Amino acid sequence: MANEDSSGANYQESPRTGFLSRYLFNTNHKTIGLNYLWLALFSVFLGMAMSLLMRIHLAWPGVHLPFLSSLGSSPDRFAALTTLHGSLMVFLVLTAAPQAGFGNYFLPLQIGAREMAFPTLNLIALLATGASLLGLTTTFLIPSHPAITLWIVSVAIFCTASLLNALNFSVTTIDLRAPGMTLPRLPLTVWAWFINAILGMLIFSILLAACVCLLSDRLLSTHFFPLLNFIANQPPGVIANAVPIVWQRLFWFFAQAEVYVAMLPCFGLITHLVSTFSRKPVWKERLVVPALCGVGLFGFCVWGQHMFSSGMNPFSPLVFSLLASSLGPPATILLISWFGTLWNARVQLNTAMLFALGFISLFLSGGLSGIFLARHDLAAAAVSDDFVTGHFHLVMGVAATFAILGALFFWFPKLFGRRLNETLGKIHFWLTFAGVYCVFMPMHWLGLIAHSRILSGSSLASVTAAGSAMHSFITVAILLTVFAQGLFLINFLWSLFRGEKVLECNPWRATTLEWSVPSSPADDFGPTDPVVYRGAYEFGVPDVAEDFVPQHIAPEQVVKVKGSSVRRINSGK
């Protein structure tokens, strides 16, 4: 966190007491947002290291890894590794970074508020998130029985933090908008954060309730998720898959919606980036908001699709299939809007835009395999776990990470007053883009051939051989992809201290309010409160000196003539 000193020159604040109160116990929304990003950065590298360990173990089970061997390598240990990789990535990276990280920093700036609605609550949420990260990481180092309890406690703490966060986000968006910032004028990033906060309010309560029950089962020996009871009550054929059904219901009710909690802010970020760097308004902006709402609404209703094999009512798979497939239309609207915006645009292909385009590509290819999984008959018959793993990593994990990286390249000048290096960024993008396709596409294929057991002897052997060759290929690809992230780390750290300084407020010539204040804003909006006069995506406006009009420019301030003297319009300091 000492890294923030690099931008210290831009802060005009008097020195506060000590490091802790300045960086850790500070209720300022920008400090809190940055701290979430630091947490996410730490977690993403930890999670990547874990995935590396898992892949190495899968491809070459005999290899003894120094760190793992000392902890004893048992199947339990591998399962713990998988769980921890998943929970770190999903909770601390995909949920925390796009929503809590960028959201805390930029939501107030974009709606013209000087602070979140409840700053102290915000700080409590941050500290709770930090505590849950600590708890989750500790689980790996202690014996499995207390570790599981600790894991549940950490997840419950994370739920509470997310609930507080979501409360803060929704109230801030509803009540703290600047004069003139009507709902149609909200940037789509804000819409996405807002809808996501509402969704989060609903689903994290469910997970919290599930965690409370599970904890009391473990600590007070209650009977909420009675494994034995359940098996005793099932017809004979179902027992093979028997797992406590109520837990499954509650968990998937949360977890399937959690996918959209991770994706919604990314949709907002990508729409924002695509519009800004295409220099065009968002195509059919008025359809995008209902589409975002649709993703949230349907995402809330599809939990049952994970339970096709759990002995549910025979008609409910049909309902859940239909609901899951009905996620198609809103997703299609989003895609069409992105393509419509890109159509005939003078696209600025910088790194942020590359990551946005990469997101669209990954979302499309990952989403297509989702159609197969939404069909309950196909999902049960044709594919195994590897297919699902490939699907959700492409569409959720990697795509969301691309959105986060795109947003980081876009907002880095505002966060730190410097730019990330474009050349390094582009090399990093292409290596990662190729790498993730090489990792996750073969996983789909592995999932498909895993069910070719009906084949007779000789072909079975060839399938097995192909499978193991593919495992090795995936592992090599993931090694290279992870090492490519070293480039990002170098770029990040170097740019933080030595990157090209950004002196102007609005380096990307963007329209939203955060670009009306200086980079690394010390105090939001200076002495005067902002007033908003127009929508968030006024690009390519005719008869205007520049090709865009920021939201805070009053109609009479807009430079109309296409004269040679182009006046920069910035109201900030």
Add this chain to the structure above:
Amino acid sequence: MPGTTAFPDEELIVEDIGGGGGGPPPPPGGGDDGDGSSDDRNRRRRWTPSPKRYSTAITIGIVSILMFFMALASAFIVLRRGSDLWVTVHLPRILWANTCVLLASSFTLESARRRLFLADASGFRKFWLVTTALGFLFVAGQLIAWRQLVAQGVYIASNQASSFFYIFTGAHAVHLLGGVGALLFVSFRKFEKTKISLPAAAEITSYYWHFMDGLWIFLLALLYLGK
């Protein structure tokens, strides 16, 4: 391009920002921001976020809490239906008395707010304290109900029904104690120093308290009908 984003000038939401009032900006939880120079602080002091935010927050918070209990209730319904081994928990009689206490507290709370509206400070204080006392009485009654069950040998781990009974009443009591905290806050806080005004604080406390009341009726009905 024009037309896609240029929305007609719809109603400007001009909120009451920059209005005087409001002390320094300690958020509701108390505790100073502890940052910024005096200049910075002056600037922030002038910007007071909309006071509507408290009632918005309590509304959204109530939905979220409702969702928490709905998750528990749906688990209860699913398990109740699917289990052949369901053992009935006989609800202790004192629960009915507790319910009456809680319902009465809602009435006294409303009476207190009416006194506040009529600028009758002492009457407000009297009814408010009665409400707080009734809140404590309810929690004490719930504890007695637990003691009675324990005396019958029904523990939290005895069977599914008892697990649900304890978790429902326990979770409700924890949330209700939050409401009691809010009641105490309104009784003893000096409102010259806070951002939130006394009527606003009393109003959002009453929302939460009535919600706790209704939630208890729902949980009691669930336990009674599902036994």
